[in-house]
Amino acid sequence: MIYRPIQPPKLQSHLLHSYYDYQEYAPRLALQNTVACYWSSTFQMSSSTLSHALEYRIIPDGCIDIIFDMDAVSATQGAFVSSWMSSYEVFYPQQSMNFFGIRMYIEAVQAILGYPIAELRGQMLLEELWGYAAGDFWEQTLDAPDIKSRIDCIEQRLLQVLYTYDIHSRSIHPLLSNSLQLMYAQRGQMDLAALAHEVHYSERTIRRIFQQELGIRPKEVLDIIRFQSVLQAMYRFPQLPMSELATSYGYYDQSHFINNFQRYYGLSPSQL
DSSP states (O other): OEEEEEEEHHHHHGGBBEEEEEEEEOOGGTTTEEEEEEEEEEOOTTGGGGOOOOOOOOOOOSSSEEETTTTTEEEEEEHHOOOOOOEEEEEEOOOOOOEEEEEEEEHHHHHHHSSGGGGSSSEEEHHHHHHHHHHHHHHHHHSSSSSHHHOOOOOHHHHHHHHHHHHHHHHOOOOHHHHHHHHHHHHHHTOOHHHHHHHHOOOHHHHHHHHHHHHSSSHHHEEEEEEHHHHHHHHOOOOOOHHHHHHTTTTTHHHHHHHHHHHSSOOOOOTT
């Protein structure tokens, strides 16, 4: 797995303040094809910080998250699944918040949640998908004394869920898995015709399987993977000219690049 999506706090570090902290944590080796990362996002708001217009931006990354509200009173309110995003969201926190998340690759989500990915809409309570097990999971995560212990607890549960799934359940369609691996390897720089040629299926079949399994068009997946690959390049090589970046990732002109960027980020590359 070479695809590692990125979120705005990594790129716009100037947004981080003493009252806003965002961190990412890598999964263990056995889960690197399942979990892109674990993350924590904390706002400590007060009357003085409320005077600042703190912007919290979430962008499409091709993943689906399990999110824990560490300040919630129960799993019914505190553990939920945020589904696939195809556009950015911006909000301005008005109160203290403390979240911890599991960012999962889309091809691994059905195995973890035991629920058809195509039927995930907006935010769903984890309890709706896991029943009482969601409450136990949330409480164990909440009770962990530190981040390392929290991640250890989560990973034990994820490995147990994956083991049970492998024994009793159907895996995702191999065409979907193979297609996603190619998309990641090409950093989204391929069209549907090229993908069809590589996987030896028709374009129509690929569209049907993506819609059936994910509820998402393959072109949208390709666009988001390419967009996220551009962000990774910006993060690693901040001095790279925008024109060179656009050309390197197959955008046919600067305008195409900027429009695509604004669609998913809500800002132009120069604003970022």
